[in-house]
Amino acid sequence: MKVTLKVWRQKNRHTPGHFASYQTPQLNPNMSFLEMLDVVNEDLASRGEEPIAFDHDCREGICGTCSLVINGKPHGPHRGVATCQTYLRSFKDGDEIIVEPFRARAFPLVKDLVVDRQAFDRIQHAGGFITVRTGSPPDANAIPVPKESADLAMDAAQCIGCGACVAACKNASAMLFVAAKVSHLGLLPQGQPERYRRVQAMVKQMDAEGFGACTVTGSCEAVCPKEITLDFIARMNRDYGVALLRGAPKKIAGGGA
Amino acid sequence: MNSMISFFKSSLGKKYLMAVTGILLFLFLIGHLIGNLQIFGPPELINQYAHFLHSKPLLVWGARLGLLLIVGIHISTAAQLTRENRQARPVAYAVPPVYGSSWQSRYMLVSGLVILAFIVYHLAHFTALLPGINGVGDFRRLETTLPGGEKGRDVYAMVVLGFQVWWVALFYLVAQGLLFVHLGHGLASMFQSLGFRNHVWAPRIAWFARGASTALLIGYAAIPAAIYLRLIGASHAEKAKHQLAVSPAGPRMFSIQTALSPLEADLSAETGKEAAK
Ligand code: HEM
Ligand code: FES
Numbered sequence: 001m002k003v004t005l006k007v008w009r010q011k012n013r014h015t016p017g018h019f020a021s022y023q024t025p026q027l028n029p030n031m032s033f034l035e036m037l038d039v040v041n042e043d044l045a046s047r048g049e050e051p052i053a054f055d056h057d058c059r060e061g062i063c064g065t066c067s068l069v070i071n072g073k074p075h076g077p078h079r080g081v082a083t084c085q086t087y088l089r090s091f092k093d094g095d096e097i098i099v100e101p102f103r104a105r106a107f108p109l110v111k112d113l114v115v116d117r118q119a120f121d122r123i124q125h126a127g128g129f130i131t132v133r134t135g136s137p138p139d140a141n142a143i144p145v146p147k148e149s150a151d152l153a154m155d156a157a158q159c160i161g162c163g164a165c166v167a168a169c170k171n172a173s174a175m176l177f178v179a180a181k182v183s184h185l186g187l188l189p190q191g192q193p194e195r196y197r198r199v200q201a202m203v204k205q206m207d208a209e210g211f212g213a214c215t216v217t218g219s220c221e222a223v224c225p226k227e228i229t230l231d232f233i234a235r236m237n238r239d240y241g242v243a244l245l246r247g248a249p250k251k252i253a254g255g256g257a
Numbered sequence: 258m259n260s261m262i263s264f265f266k267s268s269l270g271k272k273y274l275m276a277v278t279g280i281l282l283f284l285f286l287i288g289h290l291i292g293n294l295q296i297f298g299p300p301e302l303i304n305q306y307a308h309f310l311h312s313k314p315l316l317v318w319g320a321r322l323g324l325l326l327i328v329g330i331h332i333s334t335a336a337q338l339t340r341e342n343r344q345a346r347p348v349a350y351a352v353p354p355v356y357g358s359s360w361q362s363r364y365m366l367v368s369g370l371v372i373l374a375f376i377v378y379h380l381a382h383f384t385a386l387l388p389g390i391n392g393v394g395d396f397r398r399l400e401t402t403l404p405g406g407e408k409g410r411d412v413y414a415m416v417v418l419g420f421q422v423w424w425v426a427l428f429y430l431v432a433q434g435l436l437f438v439h440l441g442h443g444l445a446s447m448f449q450s451l452g453f454r455n456h457v458w459a460p461r462i463a464w465f466a467r468g469a470s471t472a473l474l475i476g477y478a479a480i481p482a483a484i485y486l487r488l489i490g491a492s493h494a495e496k497a498k499h500q501l502a503v504s505p506a507g508p509r510m511f512s513i514q515t516a517l518s519p520l521e522a523d524l525s526a527e528t529g530k531e532a533a534k
Contacts, residue, residue: 006351019351072352103348168354170363171342173268203269212345213268213338215362216446222357231455237269238452244264 001027001093005040007052008100013109019098029089033076034059034066036088053112059084061225064160067167068113069100074164074223082162082225102167106174106209117163119209120177124161127194127201128181134190149187156184158226165220165228171212176220178206179236180228186239196243203240268341269450271334276447278331283444283469285324286436290476297483300413300493301404307412308403332373339366361442368439375432382419392422394501401497414497416480417490426485433478440470 002024010017025043027036034056041051057065066083070076076086091097099113107115145153157180165176182199185191191198214233221230264270295303310317355363381387388395396419401411420426445466448454454462483489 069350069352069354072350072354073356074354098352100350100352103346103350105345105347168356170346170354170358172345173342175268203267207268210345211268212342213272214450215338215342215365216442216449217358217362219354219356219358223354229456230449231459234449234452234454236452237272237450240264240267240269241273241452244260248260 001029001088001091003027003036003088003091003094004096006096006098007113009052009112010101010109012111017109017112027088029087031088032059032084033068033070033086033088034084053110053114055114056084061085062160064162067102067115067117067162067164069102069167071098074102074167075162075225079222080225080227082160085225102163104163104166104172104211106172106211107163107166115163117161119211120161120163120174122209123174123178123202123205124181126205127198128185130185130190131194143189145189153184153187156180156187156228156232159184159224159228160226162225164223164225166211168219168223169212169214170217170219171215173214173220174206174209174211175214175233175236176224176228176230178202179232182236182239183232186235196239196246199236199239200243203236268338271338272450274330274334275338276450278327278334279443279447281327282324282331283440285327286473290473293480294476296413296416296480297489300401300411300490303413303416304401304409304411305403308407308409311410328376332369335366335369359442361438362446365439365442368435371432371435372439375428375435378428379432382425383415391419392425393418398500399497400500411497411500413490414494417484417494418498418501420481420484421487421491421494423485426481429481430478433474436477437470437474440473441466444469 005022005024006019007022008017009020022040022044024036024040027039031039034054037052037054044051055065055067057063059066061082061084064082066075068075068083070083070086075081075083077090078086101109101113102115102117104115106119107117109115159177159180161177163174163177166172166174169175182202185198186195216230216233218230221228265274292303292306295306361368378390381390383396386396388397396415397410399411399414399418400408401414403409420429443466445462448458448462
């Protein structure tokens with residue numbers, strides 16, 4: 001099969017970008033979308049043209065590095081699937097496929113389809129961790145965790161931080177990502193001591209990065225390759241409200257001892 | 258206090274404000290509808306209700322100022338959120354990603370702005386009683402004798418005469434439609450913003466939003482629709498109408514012609530002709 005690619009090309013942040021059309025060489029329908037780009041790039045390189053820059057790493061749907069907005073949908077046509085796991089058999093011979101980078105002020109463009117998603121790292125640094133060492137895996141049931149909480153925490157922990165939620169949201173909001181990270185630790189016993197401080201710190205950093213707010217359209221959960229749900233955003237909102245009610249910790253007089 | 262301010266300045270806190278003001282407005286809409294539905298009873302019912310409200314200026318003005326504050330917060334927060342949300346995506350997509358989102362959720366600002374235009378008109382129409390904008394005449398002249406023997410405003414006749422004008426009825430119906438759109442999304446969204454939602458409650462909340470927005474639509478739209486179709490009040494309005502033309506002596510009364518634009522004078526002449534037939 002062959003397809004026509006309409007791809008966003010942009011040398012760097014400071015030069016304006018544009019769409020360029022490429023007719024692909026003969027392709028195998030069982031190639032992944034990224035393998036198709038590899039083939040196109042080889043073809044471009046052999047003609048002395050600059051290859052298309054795109055992000056990728058594991059190519060098995062677990063690292064969150066691949067991105068791309070394919071025909072208006074981050075990570076391509078399927079639900080719960082990342083770009084690297086999207087195959088050409090999902091398209092038809094002769095299709096025109098429009099490929100754009102994730103677009104958000106907080107994800108500045110690096111080149112062509114590559115954007116800088118370090119804003120997510122900074123949000124994680126603000127509170128997406130447990131300060132003390134939790135040690136090696138404890139004996140089973142040494143710390144009881146209700147099964148439902150463990151299941152929910154696992155659902156949230158699936159987030160691979162790809163940023164598709166931001167790309168899909170009409171407000172370029174990072175709520176789904178932050179909610180997943182807040183909930184994942186907030187549902188487990190080890191995450192309790194810093195639960196409310198964490199949500200405040202991460203939301204503060206999220207706002208500072210210039211992401212939008214949530215209008216509850218549901219686009220994010222529709223494109224999430226790990227099918228994280230909007231329920232987690234409600235959980236984050238709840239924790240944020242509770243954090244306000246709890247207030248700042250009581251001042252300790254005398255400095256202890 | 259500091260933590261309060263930083264809370265309501267954050268993106269999540271602004272959504273709390275939207276949701277809380279949204280709930281209060283929704284509760285007001287329910288109360289207002291129950292009051293308005295009295296139009297389906299005899300004229301004395303709503304006239305007495307109106308008389309009762311006006312005899313309690315503290316209550317009325319308290320409610321008005323409270324509502325003004327709530328609407329003000331709702332709108333100014335909506336404006337801030339809209340600005341921030343737009344700034345968050347400076348370069349638009351060639352193919353806009355609309356996956357998984359309902360169109361109601363994408364048009365909250367549009368539906369909100371139409372509701373705002375409606376609120377302004379509605380206040381000028383039935384609260385400030387500006388004579389030039391209703392297509393009928395000076396509603397302030399409509400008087401009736403209340404069951405208690407006192408003189409009072411004939412609110413029943415005012416509403417009926419008001420909605421017999423086709424473009425007024427149509428505008429009210431359009432606004433109710435957009436309120437339905439706004440609340441179809443908003444009533445579900447506000448639970449999410451306040452953190453009240455999980456996999457058990459999400460479907461129930463969706464049903465609540467659908468049910469409540471539909472009930473409000475039916476309730477509110479029934480009034481102008483029934484009046485325009487002359488199902489209620491036509492004979493009472495006919496009797497009350499003469500008060501608009503014959504001005505009782507009084508300092509603030511003025512000729513109806515000066516109050517109406519030529520177009521509206523035409524319109525009232527038309528309705529007059531029809532009535533004569
Ligand atoms: C009777 C009048 C109104 C009622 C009952 C109402 C109710 C609501 C509710 C319940 C929400 C959902 C809040 C949330 O997502 O947490 C909402 C959102 C919204 N309202 Fe209203 N509203 C009214 C009037 C208006 C007006 C006059 C505007 C004018 C601009 C407006 C603009 C908005 C916008 C833009 C949102 C979405 C905010 C966002 O999620 O980004 N609303 N409204
Ligand atoms: S490349 Fe790792 S998730 Fe797609």
